[in-house]
Structures are given as C-alpha cells and as structure tokens.
Amino acid sequence: MKNILLALVLTQIACSEKETEEGTCGTTHTVTTTDDSSDMESYMDFSPEDLTIAVGDCVNFVMSSTHNAVEVSQETYDSLGSTALDGGFEVGYGETQEIYFGEAGMHYYVCQPHAGGEMIGTITVE
Numbered sequence: 001m002k003n004i005l006l007a008l009v010l011t012q013i014a015c016s017e018k019e020t021e022e023g024t025c026g027t028t029h030t031v032t033t034t035d036d037s038s039d040m041e042s043y044m045d046f047s048p049e050d051l052t053i054a055v056g057d058c059v060n061f062v063m064s065s066t067h068n069a070v071e072v073s074q075e076t077y078d079s080l081g082s083t084a085l086d087g088g089f090e091v092g093y094g095e096t097q098e099i100y101f102g103e104a105g106m107h108y109y110v111c112q113p114h115a116g117g118e119m120i121g122t123i124t125v126e
C-alpha cells in the first residue's frame with residue numbers, strides 16, 4: 001500500500017513538472033491536413049491556413065501521412081522555402097502534436113515537400 005501511494009505521488013510530481021515546462025493550454029486550436037489529392041486545392045492547404053490565438057493557447061497539429069508542419073523564418077516563408085527554423089516546432093508526417101504558445105508574436109510554418117506549392121501557414125499569438 002505504501003508503495004502504491006509513493007508511486008502516485010511520484011506520478012503527480014512528474015505531471016506537474018511537465019505542465020510548468022510546457023505551460024497549461026488556455027484554448028486548444030486544431031490545424032489539420034488531408035491526404036485526399038482528388039481536390040488539389042484543399043490537399044495543398046493547412047486548415048485553417050492562418051490562425052490567430054491568445055497567449056497561452058495551444059495548437060494541436062494533426063498531420064495526415066503526406067504532410068508535415070515545420071516552423072520557418074519569415075524570410076523562408078515569404079520565399080516559399082523549406083529550411084527549418086532553429087529551435088522552431090516540427091510536426092512530422094502523420095504525427096499529432098500539441099504546441100504551446102506562451103509569448104505574443106508571429107510564427108510561420110510550411111509543409112516541407114509542398115512549400116513550393118504554397119502549402120504554408122501562420123500562427124499569430126496576441
């Protein structure tokens with residue numbers, strides 16, 4: 001019984017540490033992609049493409065298997081490039097990841113194989 005209690009306490013400590021590190025999400029927004037290439041217009045898009053959120057909100061990126069979402073600099077975004085931003089977020093193909101945004105600012109991201117086809121997006125945190 002003592003061991004079970006200890007395990008519970010340790011689990012709770014681990015969880016609260018994680019929350020402090022990543023922050024606790026205010027509202028969670030969702031960005032999705034589709035693998036259905038019969039409609040190229042929606043295939044080459046993040047949905048939504050441009051998202052405005054509040055400081056402390058999270059964005060849950062739900063990537064289908066042929067797309068990724070990689071943060072880039074404004075310059076790379078403007079030139080439809082695909083070079084990842086140092087220390088930026090990166091959600092892999094077919095991956096779902098919740099990203100916490102704790103500071104106001106602008107984030108630019110692209111789908112690396114389709115950046116040239118304007119599969120790009122922004123997150124505005126205000």
Ligand SMILES: [Cu+2]
Binds near residue numbers: 066111
């Ligand atoms: Cu893509």
